[in-house]
Amino acid sequence: MRFRTLVYYFREAFLSIFRNSWLSLAAVGTVTISLLILGCSLLLVVNTDRLADQLESSLEISVFLKDGLKQEEIRELNDKIRFLPGVVQVQFISKEEALEEMRRSFGPRKEILDGLEEDNPLPDTFRIKAWRADQVVEVARKVASMDGVEDVRYGQGVVERLVVVTHWVRVAGIGAMILVGAAAVFLISTTIRLSVFARRREIGIMKYLGATNWFVRFPFLIEGMVLGLLGSLLAAVLVYAGYFSLVEHLARVMPFIPLVSDGQVVFSLLGGLVGLGLIIGALGSAISIHRFLNV
Amino acid sequence: MIRFYGVTKIYPNGVKALDNVNLHIRKGEFLFLVGPSGAGKTTLTRLIFREELPTRGQVLFNGKNVARLRSREVPYLRRKIGMVFQDFRLLPQKTVFENVAFALEVTGASSREIKRRVPEVLKLVGLEGKAGVLPAQLSGGEQQRVGIARAIVNNPVLLIADEPTGNLDPETSWELMELFQKINNNGTTILMVTHARDIVDAMKKRVVALESGRIVRDEEGGGYRNEV
Numbered sequence: 001m002r003f004r005t006l007v008y009y010f011r012e013a014f015l016s017i018f019r020n021s022w023l024s025l026a027a028v029g030t031v032t033i034s035l036l037i038l039g040c041s042l043l044l045v046v047n048t049d050r051l052a053d054q055l056e057s058s059l060e061i062s063v064f065l066k067d068g069l070k071q072e073e074i075r076e077l078n079d080k081i082r083f084l085p086g087v088v089q090v091q092f093i094s095k096e097e098a099l100e101e102m103r104r105s106f107g108p109r110k111e112i113l114d115g116l117e118e119d120n121p122l123p124d125t126f127r128i129k130a131w132r133a134d135q136v137v138e139v140a141r142k143v144a145s146m147d148g149v150e151d152v153r154y155g156q157g158v159v160e161r162l163v164v165v166t167h168w169v170r171v172a173g174i175g176a177m178i179l180v181g182a183a184a185v186f187l188i189s190t191t192i193r194l195s196v197f198a199r200r201r202e203i204g205i206m207k208y209l210g211a212t213n214w215f216v217r218f219p220f221l222i223e224g225m226v227l228g229l230l231g232s233l234l235a236a237v238l239v240y241a242g243y244f245s246l247v248e249h250l251a252r253v254m255p256f257i258p259l260v261s262d263g264q265v266v267f268s269l270l271g272g273l274v275g276l277g278l279i280i281g282a283l284g285s286a287i288s289i290h291r292f293l294n295v
Numbered sequence: 296m297i298r299f300y301g302v303t304k305i306y307p308n309g310v311k312a313l314d315n316v317n318l319h320i321r322k323g324e325f326l327f328l329v330g331p332s333g334a335g336k337t338t339l340t341r342l343i344f345r346e347e348l349p350t351r352g353q354v355l356f357n358g359k360n361v362a363r364l365r366s367r368e369v370p371y372l373r374r375k376i377g378m379v380f381q382d383f384r385l386l387p388q389k390t391v392f393e394n395v396a397f398a399l400e401v402t403g404a405s406s407r408e409i410k411r412r413v414p415e416v417l418k419l420v421g422l423e424g425k426a427g428v429l430p431a432q433l434s435g436g437e438q439q440r441v442g443i444a445r446a447i448v449n450n451p452v453l454l455i456a457d458e459p460t461g462n463l464d465p466e467t468s469w470e471l472m473e474l475f476q477k478i479n480n481n482g483t484t485i486l487m488v489t490h491a492r493d494i495v496d497a498m499k500k501r502v503v504a505l506e507s508g509r510i511v512r513d514e515e516g517g518g519y520r521n522e523v
Contacts, residue, residue, distance in 0.1 A: 004406045205384055208344075210374035210449070211401040212367065 005215075012219035013226055016195040023194060024227055027187040031231025031280055032238070034180035035273045039239035041173020042269055043260075048166040050260050061140050061154040063126040069148050074124065077148055081128060084142055086135030091127040098122040105256045123150060181280060184231065188224050188284025195223060196292045203293070217289050224285025225278050232277020236270040296322045296452065296484060297343055302352035304338050304508075312338035314508035315352070320486060322452070325479045327495045328488045329519055330505035336488045339505070340455050343486075344376060345369050357452075374402055377446030377483075379456040383438045385430040385445075391417070392426040395444045402449060416444045420474060436467035440474065447478060454478060456487045460494070468494060492519040 017024045063081070065074065074092065082090050093101070099120055103110045128143070130136045136154050144152040196203070206216055243266065247259045260266070297320040304313040312335045320326055328336045341347040342354050345361050354361045356372060364372060385394050395416060396409045404412075417423055420440040430438050439459060446454055456475070460468035472494055479485050489495060495502060495518060502517035503510060 002403055002405055004400070004409075005403050008400055201384075202386055205386065205397075206401055207370075208373065208378045208384075209398045209401045209445070210370045210372075210376075212370045215370075215401060215403070 009218045009222050012199075013222035016198070016219065016223050017226060019198060020191055020194050023187070023191045027184065027191045027227045027284070028231040028234065030180060030184040030187050031228055031277055032234045034177050034184050034280070035232050035235035035277055036238060037173060037180060038177035038276070039235060039269065039273050041169055041177070042272075043239070043243055043266075044169050045166050045173070046260050046265060046269070048162050048169065050258070051162060061128040061130065061136060061143065061152060063128060063143050063149055064123040064151040064153070065125065066148050066150045067123065069124065073148055077146060078126065080146060081126060081143055084139055086131045086139050087128055088131050089129040091129075093125045093127060095120045095122050095124055098125055107255050109253070109255075184228075184280050185284045185287070188227050188281055189287040191227065192220050192224050192285045192288035193292050195220060196288060217293060220289050220293065221282060221285050224283075224288075225281040228277040228279070228281020228284070229274065231280075232274045235277070236273050239273065240266070240270060296320055296357060298353075298355040299339075299342075300353045300355070302342065302349045302354060304335070304342065304347060305350045311508055313342075313349075316505075316508070316510055318503065318510060318513070320453075320484065322484055323479075323482055325476070325485045325498070325500045326487065327498070327500055327502045328486060328505065329490070329495060329502060330511075334505040335508040336505055337457060338508075340457060340486065340488060343453070343455065344378070345372060374449055375452050377449065377451035377454040379439070379442050379446045379454065379459045381458040381461040383430070383435075383442045385438060385441055387430055390427050390429055391422060391433070391441050394430065394441055395448050398445045398448050412448055413444075416448045419447075419477070420444045434467075435463050436470060439463065439467075439471060443471070443474060443478070447483065451483065453484045453486065456485065456489075458488055458490065460489065460491055465493070472498065495519040 065077070069077075078090055078092060081087060096117075099113065099116060099122055102122070103113050106112060126143075128139060130139050140152045140154045143149060203216055244261070247261045250259055297318075299316045299318040302313055302316045303311070305311050314335075316335075316339065318339075328339065330336055338347065342349055343356065343361065345364065348362050356375075361372065386397065389397065392413055395413045399409045399412060414423070414426070417426055420443055422437060422440050422444065425433065425437065430441060433441070443456075443459075446456075454475075459475075460471055463471065468491060475485055475487070476498075499516045501515050502512065502519070504512040
């Protein structure tokens with residue numbers, strides 16, 4: 001393909017975009033919205049997945065003890081737990097240590113916890129490491145039935161809930177994205193249809209001059225793809241800016257919530273959004289080219 | 296070069312536009328196609344151009360059955376044929392140069408080719424000084440010259456002109472006929488649909504007359520009507 005021909009395609013595509021500037025804007029806007037929805041829900045999914053992974057891999061059971069147990073009772077419990085099958089390690093964390101640990105995790109904001117030493121609401125805790133993930137439930141059940149144990153928490157339940165949440169976020173996000181994405185495809189195809197009608201006369205002449213079908217179609221395809229690209233770039237920029245300011249913000253206020261912030265994951269996600277924008281654009285123009293451009 | 300063998304064209308609405316037409320157009324010929332409105336003249340040109348397909352019979356272009364061409368081959372057939380219209384069909388937002396260049400652009404020609412070829416053709420049709428002008432600023436005769444320039448810029452073997460002087464005054468028409476003659480002298484076959492009786496009578500070319508879809512007369516050096 002000659003450079004001049006390529007220039008011609010793009011010039012015609014951009015002329016059409018500016019000719020129907022309002023509709024083009026609407027088309028770009030819907031692409032942006034649909035990809036924003038997709039981008040946000042994907043980020044949520046990626047993060048909950050990551051969180052679930054972390055929880056699962058820790059295989060840790062927290063045993064909260066009743067208040068006011070004697071030292072001997074605690075030691076007895078410790079021994080009983082240690083000899084349960086599947087237990088690798090038992091660690092005792094006193095109320096005071098627990099408070100100190102929480103203080104550390106709050107980092108620069110630790111003053112919030114000042115004054116709690118007097119009336120420490122945190123219980124004494126055993127942290128149990130299990131050998132394998134599938135033993136966690138059994139160990140937790142046995143420990144829960146022991147005297148002096150207030151409550152037993154382990155990742156499993158949270159993990160299962162997270163999986164459910166992730167699933168619904170995924171379904172809802174993709175559902176919403178498909179709906180808005182369909183609207184975007186529709187709007188792009190409407191834009192292209194108007195472009196085709198605006199250039200009907202020219203298209204007729206092109207056919208008389210022996211233009212190949214693809215020569216006639218290409219500017220319209222490019223027009224749709226440019227609209228999709230603009231919309232997706234806008235969405236990618238918004239997702240990027242929004243997400244990283246959230247990451248930064250959360251790192252300051254809630255440092256114990258780990259957000260996925262490595263470039264690899266986020267940028268491949270943004271790249272996916274842009275690719276999808278191009279596909280939406282191409283699909284929209286393909287529909288109109290097919291229906292209204294009888295070449 | 297072009298042969299019609301028993302060509303009949305019936306449109307979907309039942310109108311029989313051509314009825315068993317046999318015709319042979321030779322290379323280098325200048326042929327007038329005459330006849331009353333609705334006689335099938337335009338249909339005949341459309342069959343050559345493959346805008347329509349014959350209902351029965353065959354149209355051959357350089358020995359190839361036009362109806363058998365695959366749709367992706369059609370543009371290459373059309374590049375061998377230049378079309379000139381009664382209403383010029385220029386693009387109003389493009390200059391004279393751009394209108395003519397468009398025909399080359401559509402075939403994927405290079406910038407260099409366009410810069411070489413367009414001025415050449417504009418000179419041939421006598422519009423050297425008007426390259427940068429918009430069609431609306433030209434007279435009807437000049438606009439048709441642009442149309443002709445666009446039709447011949449690809450060096451077509453056949454030029455089909457469908458009432459090219461239909462919207463023009465007699466004097467301008469004659470100037471255009473001189474141009475067509477010049478193009479014909481350069482070797483391009485010309486098929487001209489026309490109602491311009493005095494032109495046909497004066498030019499003394501081959502005249503094919505259609506009536507109700509049938510060829511009623513085909514004579515060399517003939518006039519618009521039989522009695523001439």
